Amino acid sequence: MTDATDDDGILDELAGMLGRVDPIPPQVTLAARSALAWRRMDADLAELLHDSALEAAAGAVTRSTARLRALTFEAPSGLTLEVEITPQVDRRLLIGQMVPPAAARLVVRHSGGAATVESDSLGRFRVEGVHPGPVSLRCEPLEGVAIETGWVTI
Amino acid sequence: MAPHAIATLLTAAAAGDQDAWDAIVSRFEGLLWSTVRGFRLSPDAAADVIQTTWLRLVENLGDLREPDRVGAWLATTVRHECLRHLKVSRRLVPTDDEAVFERATSEAAPALDQDLLRRDQDTTMWRAFGQIPERCQQLLRLLTVDPPLAYDAVAAAIERPIGSIGPTRARCLDQLRRALALEGFVP
Numbered sequence: 542m543t544d545a546t547d548d549d550g551i552l553d554e555l556a557g558m559l560g561r562v563d564p565i566p567p568q569v570t571l572a573a574r575s576a577l578a579w580r581r582m583d584a585d586l587a588e589l590l591h592d593s594a595l596e597a598a599a600g601a602v603t604r605s606t607a608r609l610r611a612l613t614f615e616a617p618s619g620l621t622l623e624v625e626i627t628p629q630v631d632r633r634l635l636i637g638q639m640v641p642p643a644a645a646r647l648v649v650r651h652s653g654g655a656a657t658v659e660s661d662s663l664g665r666f667r668v669e670g671v672h673p674g675p676v677s678l679r680c681e682p683l684e685g686v687a688i689e690t691g692w693v694t695i
Numbered sequence: 696m697a698p699h700a701i702a703t704l705l706t707a708a709a710a711g712d713q714d715a716w717d718a719i720v721s722r723f724e725g726l727l728w729s730t731v732r733g734f735r736l737s738p739d740a741a742a743d744v745i746q747t748t749w750l751r752l753v754e755n756l757g758d759l760r761e762p763d764r765v766g767a768w769l770a771t772t773v774r775h776e777c778l779r780h781l782k783v784s785r786r787l788v789p790t791d792d793e794a795v796f797e798r799a800t801s802e803a804a805p806a807l808d809q810d811l812l813r814r815d816q817d818t819t820m821w822r823a824f825g826q827i828p829e830r831c832q833q834l835l836r837l838l839t840v841d842p843p844l845a846y847d848a849v850a851a852a853i854e855r856p857i858g859s860i861g862p863t864r865a866r867c868l869d870q871l872r873r874a875l876a877l878e879g880f881v882p
Contacts, residue, residue, distance in 0.1 A: 548868050554882065555871070556839035558820045565728045569742050573724060576749040577708060577716040586754060594783040610783065652746070675747040677754075692750035694743045694780060 579650060584679060584687040587614040587622060592693070610695070614678070616688040622680060626695050633671040633695055639664035639680065648679040671695070702762040709756035720749070723766060725840035727773050730852045733833030734777040744780050748773040766848030774852055816880070823874035831867035838864060 591613035614622040620639065627634040639645060642664030649656045653672035660666040676695050681687040701722070707715035727748055731741040751772050752765070759765060824832060830853070837849045850857040 548865065550882075551868055551872060551875075552835070552839060554820065555824065555835060556841065558817045558824075559836065559839055560841075562817050562821050563732060565724055566738065566742065569728070569745055570720065570724060572742070572746050573720045573749045574713075574717050576746065576753050577711070577713060579750055579753055580709075580711065580756070581754055592779070595779065652743075674743040675750050677750065689754070691754060692747050694747045694776060694783075 579677070581689050584689045585616050585618065587616040587620070587680075587688045587690045589613070589691045589693060590615045590621075612693060614688075614690040616686075618686060618688070620680075620682075620685075620688060622678060622688075622690060624678065629669075631673070632669070633673060633676075635666075635668040635671055635676075635678075637666045637668075637678070639666075639682075643682045643684075645680050645682040648681070649676065650679065651676045701765055705756060705759065705762045705765060719752075719765075722842070723769050725842075726766060726770060726837070726844055726848055726852065729836040729840050730770060730773050730833070731777055733829070733836045733852075734781065735829065736777060736780065740780055740784070744773065744776045747776055764847060766845055767851040770848045770852035771854075774854060819878045819880045820875065823878045823880060824871065826874045826877075827867065827870040831863075831870050834860070834863055835867050835871065 589612060591611070593609070593611040610626045612624045612626070614624070616622075620641070620643075622637060622639055624635055624637040627636070635649060637647070637660075639660055642662070643660070644662060645660045645664075645666075647658050647660060647666050647668070649658075649668045649671055651672045652674035653670075656668050656671065658666050658668050673695060675692045677690050677692045679687060679689045701719075704715040704719050708719060724745075727745045728741070731744050736744060748769060752769060759768060761768075824835075827835075833853055834849070837844060837852055846857050846860055849860055855863070
């Protein structure tokens with residue numbers, strides 16, 4: 542048994558060591574400050590409804606599907622975005638489908654910037670060169686309210 | 696910081712006030728960093744998970760049900776992001792959280808910039824710290840955050856009842872003390 546003063550002393554020493562050895566990198570702080578720029582503007586939030594990564598591990602995963610990850614987002618309006626993510630060396634390929642199908646402008650916001658594509662008449666879209674890290678899609682249908690998906694790390 | 700001040704900062708940040716947002720970042724970045732590093736995420740993965748957590752807060756700025764408990768909200772969010780990351784990277788076999796906590800600590804400690812290991816004492820203490828159970832590392836990291844965290848945030852980060860923090864803290868400090876003795880640490 543040790544007394545409380547002793548405990549506080551060792552915690553202080555630990556705090557000092559961690560502060561010197563494993564500090565918060567400055568770029569982590571800078572990125573955090575810049576996050577406010579991504580405030581949602583004139584758009585509904587489409588929440589993450591399904592993430593295959595959270596279920597794939599529970600069953601047998603075949604080699605062909607092991608590297609694919611499928612995400613489903615749903616907006617309050619009922620509009621659903623299905624997105625399949627394929628790793629490509631140091632980038633990600635996103636292939637998506639809007640349900641119900643609609644022509645829309647899609648903006649993929651990621652750590653490397655933002656990429657804009659149009660969906661086809663069947664509501665399908667494809668975005669290459671997405672950087673790994675946090676990603677969110679903004680979907681602006683030709684008619685109706687824009688939506689932005691919740692952020693997900695890919 | 697008084698709870699009402701946090702709620703005020705959140706409201707201001709929701710309206711686009713960058714200074715208010717920076718203050719929120721300063722107040723809670725230690726919580727996020729301590730939590731993800733306690734999960735032994737690589738520095739790159741840690742940065743991604745933390746940024747996703749901040750972006751989640753940005754997208755929910757106007758909708759938090761209990762703005763005064765934003766620390767606990769952030770802790771829960773970053774913890775879930777860590778677990779999600781571990782699953783995605785296939786390091787985690789499906790299991791309950793307890794097993795995650797109790798996972799053997801045989802893995803190498805997170806990579807360190809050698810330049811930073813300038814003090815022998817730090818090296819020794821870092822090594823000893825890496826030998827105590829991961830669950831203890833997580834809690835002790837959270838308890839060293841400056842400014843000190845509210846216990847509801849600490850409890851959320853380790854997904855434990857608030858009442859368990861005191862006794863666990865004492866046990867973990869005993870473990871650290873023993874590991875330090877084995878490493879020949881001289882205070």
